[in-house]
Amino acid sequence: MFKFPDNFVWGVATSSFQIEGAVDVDGRSESIWDRLCKRPGAIADNTNGDVACDHYNRWPEDVKIMSDMGVGAYRFSVAWPRIIPTGRGATNQKGIDFYSRLVDGLLEAGIDPCVTLYHWDLPQILEDQGGWTNRDTAYAFADYTETISRALGDRVKTWVTINEPWCISVLGYINGEHAPGIKNDWPKALSAAHHVMLGHGLAVPIIRDNVPDGEVGITVNLVPNEPASQSGADRDACRHFDGFFNRWYLDPVFGRGYPADRVADLVKAGEIPSSDLPFLHKGDLETIAADSDFLGINYYSRAVIRDEKAENNDPPDVVSTKNETDMGWEVWPLGLEQILVRLKDDYNPKAIQVTENGCAYATAPNADGIVEDTERIAYFDGHIRACAKAIEQGVPLTAYYAWSLLDNFEWAFGYEKRFGLVYVDYDTLDRTPKQSAHWYRDLIQKGGI
Numbered sequence: 001m002f003k004f005p006d007n008f009v010w011g012v013a014t015s016s017f018q019i020e021g022a023v024d025v026d027g028r029s030e031s032i033w034d035r036l037c038k039r040p041g042a043i044a045d046n047t048n049g050d051v052a053c054d055h056y057n058r059w060p061e062d063v064k065i066m067s068d069m070g071v072g073a074y075r076f077s078v079a080w081p082r083i084i085p086t087g088r089g090a091t092n093q094k095g096i097d098f099y100s101r102l103v104d105g106l107l108e109a110g111i112d113p114c115v116t117l118y119h120w121d122l123p124q125i126l127e128d129q130g131g132w133t134n135r136d137t138a139y140a141f142a143d144y145t146e147t148i149s150r151a152l153g154d155r156v157k158t159w160v161t162i163n164e165p166w167c168i169s170v171l172g173y174i175n176g177e178h179a180p181g182i183k184n185d186w187p188k189a190l191s192a193a194h195h196v197m198l199g200h201g202l203a204v205p206i207i208r209d210n211v212p213d214g215e216v217g218i219t220v221n222l223v224p225n226e227p228a229s230q231s232g233a234d235r236d237a238c239r240h241f242d243g244f245f246n247r248w249y250l251d252p253v254f255g256r257g258y259p260a261d262r263v264a265d266l267v268k269a270g271e272i273p274s275s276d277l278p279f280l281h282k283g284d285l286e287t288i289a290a291d292s293d294f295l296g297i298n299y300y301s302r303a304v305i306r307d308e309k310a311e312n313n314d315p316p317d318v319v320s321t322k323n324e325t326d327m328g329w330e331v332w333p334l335g336l337e338q339i340l341v342r343l344k345d346d347y348n349p350k351a352i353q354v355t356e357n358g359c360a361y362a363t364a365p366n367a368d369g370i371v372e373d374t375e376r377i378a379y380f381d382g383h384i385r386a387c388a389k390a391i392e393q394g395v396p397l398t399a400y401y402a403w404s405l406l407d408n409f410e411w412a413f414g415y416e417k418r419f420g421l422v423y424v425d426y427d428t429l430d431r432t433p434k435q436s437a438h439w440y441r442d443l444i445q446k447g448g449i
Ligand code: FCB
Pocket: 015, 018, 163, 164, 167, 221, 298, 356, 403, 410, 411, 419
């Protein structure tokens, strides 16, 4: 058995919009996801976050479930529209009180809270002023960070500033599947990504001031990739893919600025007029490179890259397997080991936390009420083994958060994709821990795999 370090953190993760519901109570204002859900066709099953898992009301039960599972930490996000409903300005005490109660409940149960400040539910009122494409939003985010870290910083010691800048940028402004649902607008995608990262950089010193004994970092979603063949075309396509999926965020966070090769690709493709990045102000790169305590990474799958347009390309010698989750994402645990080792070799962060890893499978309760999600157990088993191998190679991995505690609102897919360790019956809102939850409890108890 590989024994994880004694202080290794085993957690579960969720996000506000995906589980809370209660969208119009206690002063919460509309978020960009409430708005997107109203757009016909935007959500696969025509649902929304109005009720979700009703975690806003049922959180004590959810804390109890986590406590039975024996998790050491819970990563959740705070909904900005609950805290500052007007985006910037007055604080809504009722919103703060909700998270304050949750934090107290967690601590009483011996579970450390890990707060994500931004997991995609921007107040719509800020979107009306340009959202993340407007530089002011980064400063509004800093003000919101000030408010919430003051309120919770005495009890919350782990802070994630931003969740997944790539998704915010590409899904929000290129393929348009995520809020604000804009398509094929590279200038907006790039400026939104920049302002999100600027927000991260502005937030770090605020957290440091308000939570001197805390730790802070950003979470990026990374996709390790390899060329389908060793042809020049495939290798170049791979460089191109890696440039925007991974390096575009890692490089600035680690003080290297934006990757020049990828900027040149954007210009060459006519996606931006020139290599001057108009949103980039003097000093921004220093701000973004704020010294943080850990890097959060979310890992789901890898990519095998083929240049489909290349003529006479070499035959592929790497192909994706057909072992896929309900998302159509290949199950590829080796990718997690590889990306962790690459981070250590290329960027050398002080610490790394896997802030999300998990899989969607539809498994429902059987006649005896048991949810036999063996595929999910296999997924977690493989990926936690990958973490163990990375640690053996010297990667400073300190935490692993399974995505997700509950089946929940999977963004543009609605409730059709079930990522939970706990099954949620959306008619009754009853929760049933799946076999994977019991398996995870046993793993945590043993502290190894
Ligand atoms: C990540 C998101 C998370 C969840 C998983 C499946 O990109 O951070 O909210 O949707 O994917």
